[in-house]
Amino acid sequence: MSSPYSKDLLLGLYSSMVRIRKFEHKAAEAFQQGLCPSRVHLCSGQEGSVAGAVGALDKWDWLTSTHRAIGHSLAKGAPARALLAELMGKATGCCCGKGGGMHLADPEAGLLGANGIVGAGLPLANGSALAAKLRKNGEVTLCFFGDGATNNGVFHESLNIASVWNLPVVYLCENNGYGISTAIEKVTRTPDIVARAKSYAITGLSVNSDNVLDVYATVSQAVAEARAGRGPVLVECKTWRQAGHYYGDPGEYSPAYLATAAEKDPIARYTVYLLENGPQGIGQADLDAVVKAAEDEMNDAWRFALESPFPGPSGLTSDVYAADNDRSVAR
Amino acid sequence: MNDARPASRLLTVSQAINEGLRIEMRRNPEVLLIGEDIGALGGIFGVTKGLLEEFGPERVLEPPIAEYGFTGLAVGAAMRGLRPVVELMFSDFVSVAMDPILNQAAKMRYMSGGRFSVPLVLRAPRGSGDHYAGQHSQCLEAWFTHIPGLKVVCPSTPADAKGLIQSAVRDPDPVIFLEHKLTYNREGNVPADDAPIPLGSADIKRSGRDLTIICWSRQMFFALEAAAELAAAGIEAEVLDLRSLVPLDWAAIKESVGKTRRVLIVEEAARRGGFGAELSAQVNEEFYGALAAPVKRLAGKNVVIPFSPGLEEAAIPQVKDIVEAARAACPR
Numbered sequence: 001m002s003s004p005y006s007k008d009l010l011l012g013l014y015s016s017m018v019r020i021r022k023f024e025h026k027a028a029e030a031f032q033q034g035l036c037p038s039r040v041h042l043c044s045g046q047e048g049s050v051a052g053a054v055g056a057l058d059k060w061d062w063l064t065s066t067h068r069a070i071g072h073s074l075a076k077g078a079p080a081r082a083l084l085a086e087l088m089g090k091a092t093g094c095c096c097g098k099g100g101g102m103h104l105a106d107p108e109a110g111l112l113g114a115n116g117i118v119g120a121g122l123p124l125a126n127g128s129a130l131a132a133k134l135r136k137n138g139e140v141t142l143c144f145f146g147d148g149a150t151n152n153g154v155f156h157e158s159l160n161i162a163s164v165w166n167l168p169v170v171y172l173c174e175n176n177g178y179g180i181s182t183a184i185e186k187v188t189r190t191p192d193i194v195a196r197a198k199s200y201a202i203t204g205l206s207v208n209s210d211n212v213l214d215v216y217a218t219v220s221q222a223v224a225e226a227r228a229g230r231g232p233v234l235v236e237c238k239t240w241r242q243a244g245h246y247y248g249d250p251g252e253y254s255p256a257y258l259a260t261a262a263e264k265d266p267i268a269r270y271t272v273y274l275l276e277n278g279p280q281g282i283g284q285a286d287l288d289a290v291v292k293a294a295e296d297e298m299n300d301a302w303r304f305a306l307e308s309p310f311p312g313p314s315g316l317t318s319d320v321y322a323a324d325n326d327r328s329v330a331r
Numbered sequence: 332m333n334d335a336r337p338a339s340r341l342l343t344v345s346q347a348i349n350e351g352l353r354i355e356m357r358r359n360p361e362v363l364l365i366g367e368d369i370g371a372l373g374g375i376f377g378v379t380k381g382l383l384e385e386f387g388p389e390r391v392l393e394p395p396i397a398e399y400g401f402t403g404l405a406v407g408a409a410m411r412g413l414r415p416v417v418e419l420m421f422s423d424f425v426s427v428a429m430d431p432i433l434n435q436a437a438k439m440r441y442m443s444g445g446r447f448s449v450p451l452v453l454r455a456p457r458g459s460g461d462h463y464a465g466q467h468s469q470c471l472e473a474w475f476t477h478i479p480g481l482k483v484v485c486p487s488t489p490a491d492a493k494g495l496i497q498s499a500v501r502d503p504d505p506v507i508f509l510e511h512k513l514t515y516n517r518e519g520n521v522p523a524d525d526a527p528i529p530l531g532s533a534d535i536k537r538s539g540r541d542l543t544i545i546c547w548s549r550q551m552f553f554a555l556e557a558a559a560e561l562a563a564a565g566i567e568a569e570v571l572d573l574r575s576l577v578p579l580d581w582a583a584i585k586e587s588v589g590k591t592r593r594v595l596i597v598e599e600a601a602r603r604g605g606f607g608a609e610l611s612a613q614v615n616e617e618f619y620g621a622l623a624a625p626v627k628r629l630a631g632k633n634v635v636i637p638f639s640p641g642l643e644e645a646a647i648p649q650v651k652d653i654v655e656a657a658r659a660a661c662p663r
Contacts, residue, residue: 062411096444105443112410113443117434123400124435127407127415134363134389134413154430157400164395319445320479322503324578327531329479331579331613 003279016051045242048266052215064121069114122158148179209239347489366418422455437480470600494528531578539567557653602630
């Protein structure tokens, strides 16, 4: 069966989702074994949103992430080795073990950083978009945040500024229905976040994360708008997380929500689509090769992270400032 | 006809900062200004007058009244290599822009393992004396000195203000640049040329052998007036203007205190938990036993800055208080 998309793109989206899931299995295993100093926030169930949206970016575009940053980082091109090492607090981590899972960052991959403060990435994304606008280099910044961030004042401030300054930024709200244990219905009367686009006179688009190709198409449209100088776009991606707020979250989510999350698994659905329709001649062997490559990559990352050293004592006072740390840290 | 540029001429603090910004904006096209009403109006204190005309609206940006939003935007822009200079209309408004400063700008270099820099300057008018009352008159430098990752600059004279703003704009780290509102119209000689002053270098504004008055910002002028009165009474006070609190010029403090063995710290901010308390602790830790008198602190009262002028004046140290404290520390 034909598809408007190339085989590379179709398999690329599959690979992106599978790599995230395989990586997160390792992260969960590391946490279980006591190898991660802190909890890990997994995005299992949300891979369609992550892979589809990040897949719509060019290599030189930028993104800001949230506390649930593993998928965004991996999809954008941060190396699995450096990400897993960071989750373990190792010196070889993407932040030298000084940021951890809520602060994954990698300028070489265009990753402006995860963020431990809900909503804080929105104004940072605007700043990145302002840089692109002034430099006229065509870069777009993709800004991920959850439904929880949309009731924060900075959501309003940021969308308003981006609108009035016509900034090339795509706001992507991953609406998974919960802020930790708080259901969205308890904290807002607007069932659809995308409705808020209207109040900023910007384009709003809506999509479900269980179909990665829909996400890809929708975010591609948003990115094209932003890149063409037609200003910011708000995309709401309805999504369902399978693992709770963090791995091992004892939160009591409704059985109906968990059933939906399982039923809407984007990887399972995309696998069925690819195998039943065989777009561009894709078959089981192609998918097996993707899975095998992802497993090999994550096994390698595991070995690397495990064998890596912890930061030495000099790491404590380095990088507080660009230079002269001894003096400024002492006094 | 002599067409040589004058080596220096009289400017106000406000004009000096304007000149420093103008030089930096000419030097580097990625320096830009962000702040409420900083364009045609030139900011409510007139510091940015004429910059919109020279550099245009792409580099002199007037955002909505959204301090969190535009300060955070400046952090993001700085992470991408631009050099934004944010003006908060009053430093008190930092309460609604604190996350980008506390959790983003200050931490980004460290938490990214040195992979991101935030070359951001946040300029903010501070201090009392202009009858704006409690929400527009505070001295909050201790909020910022307490946050690792920030640099904190508090200039006093026009020459310092120009040189320090130039260095702040060139600095690779976030700099909080606190300008006292009541110094804006003070005149002083300012070098006409490029004259950056390194952050972390204190300046002896008056030498003396009997007592070191450690001060910064507007209180430096009070200290100078007090020192003149003290000289008439036979007490030679050294006025040490810190200029930047972080980085701190400990070598300068050490040298001066080693000489005078008496220390008076003068600050406008509320006394409890002020930066003066930190200085007092550091001096005591290093000089206990060598001091000829206990370290003395003069600071603002632990009150909200009142509106009524008489009360407002009583809330912060005045010249006579400095004279009195210095005399008590130097018995004759």
